[in-house]
Amino acid sequence: MSESTATAARGSTASTARPAAAGPSQGRRLLRPLLLVALLVVLLLLPLYVEEFWLRTGFAAFGAIVGAIGLNLLVGNTGQLSLAHAFFLAVGAVSYVYVSGEPGGLGVAELSGLGLPPVVGMIVGVLLAGLAGLVFSPLAARLRGIYLGVASLALVFIGVHVLNAWTSVTGGFNGRAAPEFALFGFTFASRDPELYVLGVPFRESERLWYLGLVLAIAAYLFARNLLRSRPGRALQTLRDSEVAASVMGVNVQGYKARIFLVSSMYAGLAGVMYALSIGSIAPESFGLEVSILYLAMIVLGGLGSVNGAVLGALFVSALPLVFQRYADVIPFVGGRGEGGLAAGEAARFLFGTAIVLVILFEPAGLAGIARRVTGRGRRRPGGRVTESAPDTSSRSTSPVPSEKPAQGSTT
Template sequence: MSEATAPAARGATHTARHAATARHRSLLRPLLLAAVLVVLLLAPLYVEEFWLRTGFAVFGAIVGAIGLNLLVGTTGQLSLAHAFFLAVGAISYVYVSGESGGLGTTTLGGLGWPPLVGMVVGVLLAGLAGLVFSPIAARLRGIYLGVASLGLVFIGQHVLNTWTSVTGGFNGRSAPDFSLFGFTFANDNPLLFIAGVPFREAERLWYLGLVLALAAYLFARNLLRSRPGRALQTLRDSEVAASVMGVDVQRYKGRVFLVSSMYAGLSGVLYALSIGSVAPESFGLEVSIQYLAMIVLGGLGSVGGAAFGALFVSALPLVFQRYADALPLVSSPGQGGLNAGEVARYLYGAAVVLVIMFEPAGLAGLAGRFRRRGRDPGGGRATRSSSASTDPSTSSVPSDRPAQGSTT
């Protein structure tokens, strides 16, 4: 029972949190939030390993999606380089915290520093990479930045494949277990039982992911509700208006690119921990597209939406894989037919199309619509129909998106 509700509950947290931005705050919401948080905290006691591992992967994706959404959804700057920054974070982590040693004919370098240092360095180096690119990011707008950032993915692929001593080359290299001041996030050392449940790697990582995703969420939400966030949202809507109101547009575009790449760096570290290894194929253009799919599905500009989208896109293939036998059309690895990853891609591909056509504000917009309807029946509907172009839930789409204009 709790198995099945865990991912759904996780999604509910974020919708509910996003709801807090609504004008009228009820007492119900904080209570609901607390309940969901309790469920997430207790999950490892009841839920089996597969779901915990999926959960950790989702937490990592949430961090990355929130970061990309700050850039694309909030600021209206398209980036296809997210996979590159994920790679920088992941590779930095495995290099800084990994041990040097030989693997077949190749010799791998590694600093063997504590994993926490590796994680911080991963975030900082991804940030540095973002900083190096930010002069370009600051001068380009929307789709043009998207095209320019594409180059980074290809550079990244080349480096990953050829800089063998650091990246492990084509085959990749394994990621060291995480540990925090002597407490390892692995199966033992120390052995740990809580309420009779053995707390092994999956349980421990679950909490690590939960804490980091929550921190990433809160930081982004705070940011959006304050001075820098307002500046970013205004420069998405009109760069001229933002600059005339005193916002240094280039500086802010550069800054948000930096922040976004640091989010990606952290997400990359979590990815390495989740898979247990890093390989070039994990950081291709397709990954950038997946992240874009997450934020479009979730709702551009909405922090909670990004988290919801990340849940959907990153968990779907894993779930399909697990239930490959039970699902029609889906086959187990090694057999003919569609594999789980492909099916998941078809599904969220279709979902993206549907969202763009019918609810450009994404899942967050959908949630908002339900909230409005719940509050005063018919009220939400009236606002929508009376001012289609100025409706708050649809006009959050950056002008570069073809969403509304092409469908109406």
């Protein structure tokens, strides 16, 4: 057999073997969309089968997911430490209550309100929270690390003082009821109009479940698309090194201001959802502990991962409610007036333990564990879990110019 014939035979064998090698990878790529579709179907059908407690817990978790995604964009993907997330939640919640609330009296306090449609109040709450973040961003652009954290912490103390003092808007230490949400005449309360689906009455908890699901999915998709875009790559370059980002043409201060705007808008929407979940607002609901809990969400879930923010928010927001519901059957946890730890205290112990374990053994958080279990990531010596390298067996071996470095516009 001649050398040319042998070479052709080897090329033919390699060409026929490549599709077989690509088969499992193709199957994995198809499996993920199918699993996402199945998960969406389950979430859509869940209100038909579960009780009100789980639906209200789910809506609270959806609000936490929105807020955690926003904070992860700022801390995990840009590297800016912020403890002011509770303040921006308060701006969104208070704006919604004031814009959509009716004037009236509550004890010795005379409340004011604009009485506008709730959807307008939600939009105004998101925009005002973003504006507050934009106003704070020039200071954030000049600070980094612990100094930025301490500066942002001042916003929380200022916010709690304003909430207690501005009685006509916030109701003071007594708080204020949140208006029921409505969209194009359809109310998300238990009345008017009465709604039945397959014989199941759709009251406030069922309706709020779908509202929270839509808002959480929209927030998730926006964040994923943002990080995959040119500005998203610029933000990640900024996180790794501000000097390198500036050399590559990234407008450092401009991008810091924009990401503070986006993160604050996420927090404002989460604040509106929190007000709808609880049915009222109070100053103690937006203290430093809330900011710490949101940091715990993104650390447990995995810094820099949108999926991790979702997992961390589910864990941190739902766990205290589940502990409170099943306090009589969970060891060392008791209800009010009973022996054992309170549900909130038990949840904090578990959060602390989980954070220590994550930092020591899995810095990539719950998202890293999920990637390792599904085989989509591999561990590096430093402990980080990265996405698996794509299959290059079918690609040409000729040199291909690499992608240009991430650069951001200066406009």
